[in-house]
Amino acid sequence: GESVGLHLPTLSVQEGDNSIINCAYSNSASDYFIWYKQESGKGPQFIIDIRSNMDKRQGQRVTVLLNKTVKHLSLQIAATQPGDSAVYFCAEKGNFNKFYFGSGTKLNVKP
Amino acid sequence: DTGVSQDPRHKITKRGQNVTFRCDPISEHNRLYWYRQTLGQGPEFLTYFQNEAQLEKSRLLSDRFSAERPKGSFSTLEIQRTEQGDSAMYLCASRPGFRSTDTQYFGPGTRLTVL
Numbered sequence: 001g002e003s004v005g006l007h008l009p010t011l012s013v014q015e016g017d018n019s020i021i022n023c024a025y026s027n028s029a030s031d032y033f034i035w036y037k038q039e040s041g042k043g044p045q046f047i048i049d050i051r052s053n054m055d056k057r058q059g060q061r062v063t064v065l066l067n068k069t070v071k072h073l074s075l076q077i078a079a080t081q082p083g084d085s086a087v088y089f090c091a092e093k094g095n096f097n098k099f100y101f102g103s104g105t106k107l108n109v110k111p
Numbered sequence: 112d113t114g115v116s117q118d119p120r121h122k123i124t125k126r127g128q129n130v131t132f133r134c135d136p137i138s139e140h141n142r143l144y145w146y147r148q149t150l151g152q153g154p155e156f157l158t159y160f161q162n163e164a165q166l167e168k169s170r171l172l173s174d175r176f177s178a179e180r181p182k183g184s185f186s187t188l189e190i191q192r193t194e195q196g197d198s199a200m201y202l203c204a205s206r207p208g209f210r211s212t213d214t215q216y217f218g219p220g221t222r223l224t225v226l
């Protein structure tokens with residue numbers, strides 16, 4: 001089956017700095033990817049998504065980059081704030097509308 | 112609040128007991144998913160409904176697990192003869208049913224603790 005992995009389990013950044021969270025995926029046929037933020041005790045919250053026919057998509061303070069050549073996805077958070085502290089997951093839509101998640105990256109924002 | 116609700120939010124049970132969880136998706140969404148999440152891990156796919164039809168089931172879903180979506184609206188997930196290894200967060204998510212790239216929205220989850 002598909003697998004989604006993350007390069008770094010924990011990322012610490014200073015408040016105001018930019019954050020970059022990376023994700024690798026294995027299924028080159030995946031056509032859709034989502035980044036989620038999960039705070040302790042809560043369900044994953046949608047942040048931003050990207051289709052496989054795009055390389056970049058921007059939201060409010062967040063940008064997702066997709067590199068299909070190396071099957072890599074990244075989430076960039078501009079001007080990171082304490083409220084951004086959470087675990088971030090990327091999810092890949094594989095065959096039969098099933099989504100596969102990595103183990104997550106914990107983002108710590110230091111004031 | 113995504114519009115997906117789950118009940119109960121927390122459940123503590125003794126090993127061997129049966130438990131049932133409920134998920135109410137966003138009303139116009141005809142796709143519904145169940146996931147299990149253990150500490151430090153990402154959600155793991157359990158099963159998927161399109162309307163009332165259960166289209167996919169994970170190998171994780173043993174014979175003790177059953178899910179239904181009888182009228183294509185809310186769904187239930189039942190675990191029979193619970194084991195300590197069933198302790199986890201059980202998440203429900205819903206999606207519209209028309210495009211391959213529709214976003215998936217999660218509920219708050221049900222935290223199950225099996226003693």
